[in-house]
Amino acid sequence: MATNDNTPFCDICQQRDLNKLAEEFCPHCAEVLCGDCREHHKISKSTKSHQTISLEKYNKLPSFIKQISHNCQEHGCILEFYCKSHDSLCCKICSISAHKKCKEIIFIQDFLPPSKGHPSVALNNIEKILKNLESNISSAIKDRKRNLTGLREQKRVISEHIKDKRYKINALLDHLEEQLQQNASTLEKTNCGKIEQIIANLENEKEKVEDIQIDVESVKLFASNLQIFMGTKAFQERISTNEDNVQQLYDNGSLNNVTMTCTFNDKVEGFMKNIKTFGDVKIDKSQKHVSFSWKGDKSAQFYEPTSVLESI
Ligand SMILES: [Zn+2]
Ligand SMILES: [Zn+2]
Ligand SMILES: [Zn+2]
Ligand SMILES: [Zn+2]
Numbered sequence: 367m368a369t370n371d372n373t374p375f376c377d378i379c380q381q382r383d384l385n386k387l388a389e390e391f392c393p394h395c396a397e398v399l400c401g402d403c404r405e406h407h408k409i410s411k412s413t414k415s416h417q418t419i420s421l422e423k424y425n426k427l428p429s430f431i432k433q434i435s436h437n438c439q440e441h442g443c444i445l446e447f448y449c450k451s452h453d454s455l456c457c458k459i460c461s462i463s464a465h466k467k468c469k470e471i472i473f474i475q476d477f478l479p480p481s482k483g484h485p486s487v488a489l490n491n492i493e494k495i496l497k498n499l500e501s502n503i504s505s506a507i508k509d510r511k512r513n514l515t516g517l518r519e520q521k522r523v524i525s526e527h528i529k530d531k532r533y534k535i536n537a538l539l540d541h542l543e544e545q546l547q548q549n550a551s552t553l554e555k556t557n558c559g560k561i562e563q564i565i566a567n568l569e570n571e572k573e574k575v576e577d578i579q580i581d582v583e584s585v586k587l588f589a590s591n592l593q594i595f596m597g598t599k600a601f602q603e604r605i606s607t608n609e610d611n612v613q614q615l616y617d618n619g620s621l622n623n624v625t626m627t628c629t630f631n632d633k634v635e636g637f638m639k640n641i642k643t644f645g646d647v648k649i650d651k652s653q654k655h656v657s658f659s660w661k662g663d664k665s666a667q668f669y670e671p672t673s674v675l676e677s678i
Contacts, residue, residue, distance in 0.1 A: 374421070376400035391424040392416050394436045394444060448472045524647060531645075550628065557624050564620045571611055578604055 377397040379386045388398035392407060394416040399407055407413045424432070438445055438457035445455040450470035461471055477488065578601060585597045615621055 374398045376403050378403040389421060390418045391421055392418045393434075396435070396437070446474055448474055448477075528645070546628070550626065553626060557626075560620075561624065564615060567615065567620075568612070571608055574604070574608055578608070 374388045376384070376386045376388045376399055379400055379402075386400040386402075389401050390399045390404045390407075391397070392399060392413070395407075395413065398421065399418065404418060407416065407418065436445060437443065438455075438460060441457050441459040443457035443459055445457050447456045447458075447461045447465075448454075448471070449456055449461075449465045449468045450472065451468045452465065455474075456465055456471075465471060581597075582601060585594060585601075589597060
């Protein structure tokens with residue numbers, strides 16, 4: 367096909383050195399034709415069966431369709447048959463030579479029966495399947511987007527739950543800590559108060575001892591023998607009371623060493639020792655959400671088996 371820019375010239379006319387713009391394409395001849403040549407093409411015995419197509423429409427066809435040759439490269443005849451065993455197109459001569467023994471040879475014209483209307487009816491099922499596929503894909507995309515939003519929302523809620531759990535644990539520990547601190551403070555206050563009381567008692571006894579010491583000193587210096595005799599007896603009684611009081615403090619444990627220690631709940635120790643994670647986050651992929659609907663008959667036989675060879 368000779369072309370001038372985008373518009374080709376008629377192949378037939380070019381053979382006669384005429385440049386006429388082409389209007390139509392004949393896939394059988396693989397030639398572009400001008401208006402006049404097309405009219406001739408339509409009437410001529412050898413070419414009247416050719417399905418020509420306007421160039422405008424031809425250019426809209428996908429390139430892999432344009433590349434399909436209508437003629438047998440070996441014999442030059444029209445490719446009218448399809449051999450299922452060889453998965454190849456063949457012409458009349460091929461079908462009785464190379465494919466003589468092949469069982470499933472389809473006459474393409476029969477596959478596209480004009481009785482069913484336009485031959486393109488054969489593409490209706492393909493269109494139906496494509497429509498379904500498109501709708502399935504669209505619904506899957508919609509569902510994936512829904513899942514995306516859902517998953518992000520779940521993550522947000524989980525984050526809140528983690529924070530909330532942590533907050534509750536903090537609050538509980540704060541409360542338990544405060545209780546324990548309170549216990550320690552109470553024990554400190556009570557026991558220090560007791561020790562202070564004991565110190566006061568001891569100070570009191572000490573003063574009494576000092577008083578006796580002064581009295582003994584003056585009796586020793588200034589008293590008569592009789593006075594010393596009687597005084598010694600009185601001193602002994604006072605000292606005895608004094609001793610008893612101190613002894614009593616000792617006996618009732620008031621002079622014992624008081625210490626404070628703290629032990630923690632075994633469960634708290636275990637918690638700190640054994641806890642390795644705060645929790646776990648998992649993904650579940652098992653739930654099938656998108657149910658595909660295959661309305662197109664996928665199992666439909668593309669090639670209806672027909673014994674063509676017998677009919678020609
Ligand atoms: Zn022409
Ligand atoms: Zn032709
Ligand atoms: Zn052939
Ligand atoms: Zn074959």
